[in-house]
Amino acid sequence: MRRFCCAFAAVLVLALAACSNDPPNPNPRASAPLTTVPVDLPRYMGRWYVIANIPYFAERDMVASRAEWKLREDGKIDDSYYARKKSFDAPEKHYQFLDTPVPGKEGGEWSVQLFWPVHVTQLTLYVDPDYRYTILGYPGKNLGWIFSREPEMSDDVYRSLLARLDAMGYDTSRFRRVPQRPDQLGKAGFASPGEKD
Incomplete structure (x- = not known):
C-alpha cells in the first residue's frame, strides 16, 4: 500500500508539473x-455545481460534477x-479533501490538502452578492472553475463570468x-468525454 501511495504521489506531482x-x-x-475576494465562509458552504473549468487530468471526462463544502468547528473545511x-449512467465517484482558509485572506484563499503532505492553493476570485455563482482560480492561471448553486446557468450569466475571467488575465x-444533463453531451462549448486538452 505504501508503494502505491508513493507511486500515486509521484504521478500527481508530475501531472501538476505538466501544467507549467x-x-x-x-x-x-x-x-x-490574481486578487482574491473576501468570503463569508458560513454562507459559502454547501453544494456548488461545476459549470465550467479548464480541464485537467483529474477532472477530464467528468460529467455531473459538483463540490460540497462543510465548515468544521476547527475552522477547516471538509471538501x-x-x-x-x-457517462451519466456511470457510478458516482467521490473524492474527499481537507481545506484550510489561509489567515489574513478573509476566507478568499484556501490551502487544499489533496492527501498528506501534498497541498495546493485555491483562490476565490469572485462571488456574486447572493452567493449564487463563484469563480475559483489557481496561481498561474492554468486552472480555473466556474461554479453555480444550480446545475443550470444561462448563457448570459456564463458569458459575464467569462468576461470577468478575461479581465483577470x-x-x-x-x-x-x-455537462450537467445528458442532452448537453457533445454540444458546442461543452467538454466531451475523451476530448484532449
Missing part, C-alpha cells in the same frame, strides 16, 4: 496578479467532490462547460 507546459496565454493581462466518468478559450 500549458500553451502560452495570449491574454494581454496574463501577467497581472467533497462528486462526479461521473464519461485568463485565456478563456481554454474553458469548457461541464
